[in-house]
Amino acid sequence: MSKKGILFVVSGPSGCGKGTILSEILKDDRFYYSVSATTRAPRPGEQDGVNYRFITRESFEMAIKEGRMLEYTEYCGNYYGTPLDVIDQKLAEGKNVILEIEVEGAGNVKRIRPDSVLIFILPPSVKELRHRLEKRGTETADVIDRRIKKASEEIRCAAGYDYIMVNGPLDEAVADMKTIISAAEMSSAANKYKIDEVLENA
Numbered sequence: 001m002s003k004k005g006i007l008f009v010v011s012g013p014s015g016c017g018k019g020t021i022l023s024e025i026l027k028d029d030r031f032y033y034s035v036s037a038t039t040r041a042p043r044p045g046e047q048d049g050v051n052y053r054f055i056t057r058e059s060f061e062m063a064i065k066e067g068r069m070l071e072y073t074e075y076c077g078n079y080y081g082t083p084l085d086v087i088d089q090k091l092a093e094g095k096n097v098i099l100e101i102e103v104e105g106a107g108n109v110k111r112i113r114p115d116s117v118l119i120f121i122l123p124p125s126v127k128e129l130r131h132r133l134e135k136r137g138t139e140t141a142d143v144i145d146r147r148i149k150k151a152s153e154e155i156r157c158a159a160g161y162d163y164i165m166v167n168g169p170l171d172e173a174v175a176d177m178k179t180i181i182s183a184a185e186m187s188s189a190a191n192k193y194k195i196d197e198v199l200e201n202a
């Protein structure tokens with residue numbers, strides 16, 4: 001058996017800075033970012049097929065019915081889901097696959113794929129989170145209020161994750177995430193194949 005990739009699941013409240021950290025991690029081509037499908041409208045600057053696959057409710061519901069989603073959820077009135085198609089192919093190629101999904105989806109992935117590694121990114125505080133969302137300026141005040149309320153519920157779920165990190169200064173946060181990735185890559189679960197290799201070469 002050869003080295004398979006690891007399935008990483010990254011969660012954190014909207015606006016906590018997940019995207020910025022992940023864009024640094026994804027500069028390394030050992031990683032593959034799973035592009036989710038959503039029924040939410042694109043934000044300015046978001047591209048179809050890059051940030052999300054933006055699809056209609058009808059297409060989404062058809063994909064669920066046909067078993068083409070690893071997991072999905074309804075979040076603040078829109079569907080979000082992980083299309084199954086490329087994930088297993090990338091893991092078999094030895095790439096680490098990153099899913100950036102919310103807490104309910106993360107729990108579902110852990111149940112379906114117990115060898116996945118769950119990482120939660122905490123904002124420094126809820127006050128700071130509100131400040132970041134307001135600064136981003138892509139949501140109305142009403143949506144921001146809903147997302148802040150949701151954030152407090154999500155943060156309570158962080159205790160069920162394998163790893164928790166705080167998003168403070170970017171370079172420190174990126175270093176923290178790399179440390180978590182290295183730990184997962186050295187875990188016994190990810191290295192069973194090495195034991196066989198060593199024994200075969202006795």
Ligand code: 5GP
Pocket residue numbers: 011012013014015036037040071072073075080081082083100101102103104105106
């Ligand atoms: P946003 O609208 O801010 O892009 O995303 C809202 C929330 O949906 C975020 O917490 C994001 O991580 C989550 N999300 C994005 N894609 C998926 C997905 O495929 N499945 C699930 N369960 N959540 C997702």
